[in-house]
Structures are given as C-alpha cells and as structure tokens.
Amino acid sequence: MTELFSNFHGRDFPDYSEDSFNSMLVESGRIIQTGYDLQKKSEFSGLPRNDLKGKFLFPAFCDAHTHFLQTGLTELGTDLSSCRSISDMSEMLSEAAKKNSSDWILAWNLDETTFKEKRFPTLTELNKAVSDKHLWISRVDLHSALVNNKALKWAQEKISDLQTDISADTLRIWKQSFLQLSGMLISSLGKDFILHALEKSRKKCIENGVTFVHALEGGAGINFDVVEIVADFLESDRFSGTIYHQSTNPELVLKRHWNKIGGCLMVDGSFGSRSAALNEPYTDDPSNSGEIYLSSEIIENLLEMCSEKNLQLSLHCIGDRAIKHLLSIHSKARNKLASPALPHRIEHFEMPDSQSLDIAAECGLYICVQPAFETLWGGKGKMYEKRLGPERTRLTNPFKSMLKAGLKIAAGSDSPVTTFNPFQGIYGFLNHPTPTERISLNDALTAYILHPHHFYGNKTDRGMLKAGYKADFNLFQEDIFLISTNELMTTKPYQTFISGKYATIGDML
Secondary structure, three states: OEEEEEEEEEOEOOEOOOOOEEEEEEEOOEEEEEEOOHHHOHHHOOOOEEEEEEEEEEEOEEEEEEOHHHHHHHHHOEEOOOOOOHHHHHHHHHHHHHHOOOOEEEEEEEOHHHOOOOOOOOHHHHHHHOOOOEEEEEEOOOOEEEEOHHHHHHHHHHOOOOOEEEEOOEEEEEHHHHHHHHHHHHHOOOHHHHHHHHHHHHHHHHHOOEEEEEEEEOOOOOOHHHHHHHHHHOOOOOOEEEEEEOOOOOHHHHHHOOOEEEEEEEOOOOOOOOOOOOOOOEOOEOOOOOOOOOOHHHHHHHHHHHHHHOOEEEEEEOOHHHHHHHHHHHHHHHOOOOOOOOOOEEEEOOOOOHHHHHHHHHOOOEEEEOOHHHHHHOOOOOHHHHHHHHHHHOOOOOHHHHHHOOOEEEEOOOEOOOOOOHHHHHHHHHOOOOHHHOOOHHHHHHHHHOHHHHHHOOOOOOOOOOOOOEOOEEEEOOOHHHOOHHHHOOOOOOEEEEOOEEOOHHHHO
C-alpha cells in the first residue's frame, strides 16, 4: 500500500538546516518519491494520508558503536550511575541483594570520580554491603570490575593468574582478566534472559530515535551462541542492526556471511581505568603509562586474514602510544596487502596527534568517535584532566582536526558507557572544551545519521530520505537548529517511524 505523508519540514543531507521537501510517498516501507505539496496532485488524491502538522522531519539516527546486549544487561541489573557516595552505593547494593533471588548481584556504571570520597569502595565495604551472594560491579567504562570475597573466589577459580589492581584494601579486576570473566558471566545467563535484555536495549533506542545499530558483540569468554542470538534479534524490518564480532577467529563471521570483524578488540584500555597506553605516565598515577594489549604480530595477522577474506577490521584504540602503534602497522600493511571493500575502522581514537591524523587519512581509515565522552569527562576538573593533566586534556578527541585532515567520522554512544541519546554526543561535538575542536551541527548530524551507514557498507539504503531508501525518520516539535545548545542535551524526537510506521514502544516489546 502506498501512503502519502505531507505538511512537514523535510530535512536531509547535505544541509539539515534547510527544508528540502514537505511531502513524500512511502510504499512497502520505502520512499518512492519526495517533493513539494504532493497532496495537491490529482494522481495521489485517493491515497491514505498522514498529516504531520508542520513538524520537522529528519532521517533516523544510527548508533555506530554500541554494546547492545551489554546495554540491556545493565538495564536488568543494578544501575549505580545515580550514586554520589560509597554509602549510596552500599545501600543500593544491599537492597538489591535482599530483593534478588539469584546468587549473583550484577551492578553497572560505577564511576568513583563522582563519589564524594573520590575513590573506589574497599573490599571490606563491598563485603559488608553484600556478603552472602556473588557481587560483580563493572566500572562505567567497562574496563574493570570490583567484587566481594565470594565473587573473588569464583574469579580465582576461573583464572589462575588473575590480573588485579590492588591498593590498600581496594581490589579491582582489570585488563584481560576483566574481559574474560565478564564474558563468562554473560555466557552463563541463558537465552531467555538475553532476549529480555535485548528488548530493553531496543526500547531505549526507539525512545531516542535510533533505528539501526552497529552492535559490538562477543569477546573473550562469550560463546558464539550468544552472538548469534543478538544477530538474529537484529534481523528485523521493525528494528535492525549489524554485528561486529569481537573475536580474532573468523569462523562465525564466515558462517554468517558478514563483511566485518572486530569492534572492541582492544589495542589498549581506557583513561578511566588508567589502562589506555600513553607516551607519558598518568598524571594521577606516575608509575603507570597504561598497556598495549595487542602485539604487532597479532594485528598484522588480523590484517592479513582480513585482506584474504575481504573483511573490514575494527580495533579499539585510545591512548597516543597505542594509536601510533596501530597506525604504524596499518601503514606498513597498506603497502603490501589488498584493501578490503570496506575501509578498516578505529574505535574511539581519543588521543591522536597531528601526524597520526595524517597517517590515518593516508591509510583511508574510518574513525568511530564517542563525543559524549567529552560531555561527561572532558574539560576542567573532570576525569580526563585528573588522569591526563590540563595540557593533554586539551588534545583529546580532536573532532575538527579529524575533519580537516580528511577523515570520515561516524559517532556512536558506546552504550552502556554513555546513553543511546545522540544529543548527548551532539552536545559534545558542539561544546568541546577545546573551542577549536568544535564542529557544526550539520557535521554532527551527519556523523549520527549518514556516516554510520557508510561505515556499514558503501552501498546502502539508509541514512537519507530519497527514493529507494528505507522510510526511517524522526519527527521533532521544533527546528533543532533553533534550539539553544544547552537545550540540545535533553532533546528527544517527538515520534520515530520505522519503514514508514510509527514505532511505538509497545510494538517493540
């Protein structure tokens, strides 16, 4: 059936600030025509009509980097993001233990930098909060976890050479041990629990106008079966996504005929957990410069495999030392290996210098950024400055410099590290603490609407509103180009349409 949508301000690439059509025809979930005042033409007089009452219509958002299953698991666990002290956290965990019949209490989004104590809880404090169940608390960056005695014993049984960061009575599991153990936990949850978590994530996406996701799934300790559950869930006309299998083993990728591999295959760690690899030590831990997890040999082998199998490779890389390490390998591979149909990606790319920007551009790499990181942790007195000091903090996430170097950037939330709401990241783009690295609203929208689909595949039918494209779009009550920058932080679509149909939350669950 063909439907006519009319009476709206249609916005599209390349200039989202200007109206480019005010009516369109949609058939079988795809746009077949756009134009002005199509409702006035006699040949369309008998069609079902949708009067959008003067609202502002934009293509739907796409999240270029999300841990989709992990986000849903966070929704089903104990969310510590509102805690502002260790006592707040302890009270919340104790209540969860009383209400939860499971032997595991899973908690997420711990950010010790927001606590009044400005430190992690001690092992003694965690044992007091939860003594008779296993307690697993993931830090907000998903690079480390805190446990109580019962969970620590479990971890030591699973991994004999457990990697921990110990200071006084504080014990934190981190680096590869964290990745392996968190994967084991996820794989033990069962299909029904996993499907429930995926539904939670889909609901969150729709609430924020996101209709397609790049889901970074799998990793150390996570069974292939779990990744396939996520992949099957995302193969839908009502909500869709593509999988980046976080494994060095291409078996599942080849079985499912995917054209990409990787995601958060970690070259290094994160600033928050002080594990991103830096040229100079951390300001608040002078004995530590982070760590490179993937050797040159491993990365070279991955690139050779991807060249042979025609796969795109995505790697997580944050610190300046890690970025130079990775780019030197890409640069050498460029001269001896065939390039895949899709350019390779770097995820995060938070601390490149000007030379690194030029090398990344010469190698034709795609860069996936998380501008909400600057919203949350950039600027004076925040986490980046505590970890890196004021001088290096001014060098983080140089968005404008990336564009000037000729790099194509797409934006993702890294959910559950930040929320699915694209406007949290758009705010970060427009309000970078270093003014010279701010980009325009047009460029910010392109990074959240069009470029993620280019990263998915050069030939795509999403991300624009023109004939032949999927009719996925968001309606806004007012022109977002006239909203103040501060108000953008809390902006959400009025309605979201997928394949030309209103995507009510009830339809999703």
